[in-house]
Amino acid sequence: MTATSDTETFPDLHPPRDVVWIARRLIDAGFDTWTVGGAVRDALTGGHPKDWDLATAARPAEMRRLFKRTVPVGIEHGTVGVLGRDGVMYEVTTFRRDVETDGRHARVIFADHVDEDLQRRDFTINAVAWHPVTHEVRDPHGGVPDLRARVLRTVGDPAERFREDRLRVLRALRFAGRFAMRIDEGTWDAARAAAPELTHLSAERVREELLKVLRQVDPPSIALRMYRDSGVLAVLLPELQACAGVPNGAGEEDVWTHTLRVVDAISPARAGLRMAALLHDAGKARTRTERDGRVTFPDHAAAGAATADAVMRRLKFSNAEIDTAVHLVAQHEAAPPADAPDPVLRRWLRRIGPRYLNDVFRLRIADLRAYGADADARRELVALWRRARREVARGTPLEIGDLAIGGTELRQLGLPPGRLYGEILRDLLERVTDDPALNERETLMGMVARRVS
Structure with a gap:
């Protein structure tokens, strides 16, 4: 495909009004100005981008003289944030060209023409400029034909x-x-x-x-x-590469392909959960065993949790993100049957933690879908989810802090602080898990008094 530097006129791409206002002000002051980047690309393909960036021949100092409300978001790189009349900040950057790169960052200098700025872009589809006043498209590298041809x-x-x-x-x-x-x-x-x-x-x-x-x-x-x-x-991500080619059971697809199906089954609005899904079976590569023609993955959830921890720490996720993903991977296989007795369900809820409840089920449902489980299996899991949510909603004690008594009451009974406190409270939580009606102050105090008498 032959690139062309000819300028064509396109229909209005409908940027926000203040994008046109900013461009007009710069152009009227003698500075060539274009919209560039992902917004132009997305608008040309029928999208409705929200974040519009502009490139201009004006230098940062000149931009700050022209506009009353600016933010120095990256003046050393030529970028000034201009606050529009709508209260939105639009990034306006001086035309630039690269003079030196090291594979990670580029050293740039200011340029005078939009074509120099487009030359430093990565892909042709991102090297298209649109003029918000004349509606001209500047496409010296053939990005528009490439967009059309995909x-x-x-x-x-x-x-x-x-x-x-x-x-x-x-x-x-x-x-x-x-x-x-x-x-x-x-x-x-x-x-x-x-x-x-x-x-x-x-x-x-x-x-x-x-x-x-x-x-x-x-x-x-x-x-x-x-x-x-x-x-x-x-x-x-060699830990995930190791899953490719590992059969996910006798005669089934490999672990990597199954993992992709699980990730796809989760909403893009839940990127953290998709990350957990990406790692949920990472332990299978090193736990797969086969005996008498039967394939199993003993303790793969625990192995996967350790792998998830290592991968996410290497990629410098936050501690909170790591803790959540590791916990979900560790617990993704542990759900009890839908007709499990109430105490069994409560003990499982204690293990997974109420705040992880919905994501544990979302991950498990995605896993079932990836396996092609029938509708009955999915309905059974949803029924268990509803039961678990009802249990949490009614305030069932699931942690020691949920008990009607604590250290203060144990001191009132004359017990000296120490390890015995933990033993007593854990025992009470076990009994309350069997029968939540026992979680009354006087009842628990009486149980402790009888224990220590």
């Missing part, structure tokens, strides 16, 4: 683009998945060749790209399959 290719030489910033390999996989695009052969070959160098990326940048896949790509398995096919999975 082809993803780099601006210029793909090997050079990936050397400039290795994160572009991951971005390529995400964009191809998100927009259902075919990656150009040269771009794909260069991405595969660059995959071993991804270890030089910071953990934070890898984490954020992975989360964008889980949030933006529907279904995420499209991009995640390309992670494996390109060699990226083996480099960045």
Whole structure:
């Protein structure tokens, strides 16, 4: 496909009114100004983007003179946040061009023409500029034809683009998945060749790209399959690469394929849960055993929880995110039958914790769907979910802190503080789990008094 530097006129892409207002003010002051980036790409494909960025020939100091309300969001990089009359902040960046790169970051200098700015973009579909006043499209690299043909290719030489910033390999996989695009052969070959160098990326940048896949790509398995096919999975997530080719039971698909089905079955609005789903069976690769033709994965949930902890710490997730995912992976196989006696259900609720209840069931339901479980199995699990939610809603004691008495009452009975407190309270919780009606102050005080008399 031949790129063209000709400027075409397109219909109005309907940006927010203040985008046009900002552009007009800059243009009237003599500064060429265009909208650029993902908003232009998405609008050209029929989307309704919310975040619009502008690129201009104006330098930061000139922007701040023209607009009363500005925020210095990245002046050293040429970016000024301009507060529109609607109260929204729009990022306006001086045209730039790269002069030096190290595979992670680029050193840039200011430029005078939009084409120089578009030259430094990663992919042709992101190297399109739209003029908010004249409605002209500037497309020197053929991004619009590539959008129409659903082809993803780099601006210029793909090997050079990936050397400039290795994160572009991951971005390529995400964009191809998100927009259902075919990656150009040269771009794909260069991405595969660059995959071993991804270890030089910071953990934070890898984490954020992975989360964008889980949030933006529907279904995420499209991009995640390309992670494996390109060699990226083996480099960045070898624990998941190890699941590929491991049969998920006799005559069934492999663990990696099943994992992708589970991730797909969870809402993109729950990226944290999708992350737990991505790791939920990671322990199977090292726990698979086969005896007499029967395949089992003893303690794979515990092994998977340990793997989830290691992967998420390596990618520098927050402690809260790690704790949640690790707990969900550890508990994803442990649900009792729908007709379990009430005390059995309560003890299970104590183990998983009420705040994890809904996500444990969401993950389990996704797992069942991935296995192709019949409607009866899914209905049984939903019935158990309803029972569990009713139990929590009625305030059933599930933790020591839920008991009607505590350390204060034990001191009132003349018991000295010490290990005995914990033993007594744990015993009371067991008895209250069997019969929640016992959780009354006087009743529990009497039980303790009889125990120590």
